[in-house]
Amino acid sequence: MKHKIEMKWLGNLAYKTHMDGHELITDAGTQLGGEGKGVSPKKLMLTALAGCTGIDMAMILKKCG
Numbered sequence: 115m116k117h118k119i120e121m122k123w124l125g126n127l128a129y130k131t132h133m134d135g136h137e138l139i140t141d142a143g144t145q146l147g148g149e150g151k152g153v154s155p156k157k158l159m160l161t162a163l164a165g166c167t168g169i170d171m172a173m174i175l176k177k178c179g
Contacts, residue, residue, distance in 0.1 A: 128152060 119133045127148040128141035140155050142148025153161075 124151070 117134060119131060121132075122130045124130055124139070124141075126141075127146070128139060128151045131138045131140065138158075139152030140158060141151040142154060143150050148154075
């Protein structure tokens, strides 16, 4: 399975990302020099890990049910 990701720099520390038909803006918080225009990449990574774990658990429970 291939995924296409396109990123566009919005200035300073912000980026707009297009992936699989979805759009996402990432930016650093103001305490790090960003403008808080979007989710911080670090928080997004933690969210992705939690979401991946949740999906795995739901699929395992579905098979056992």
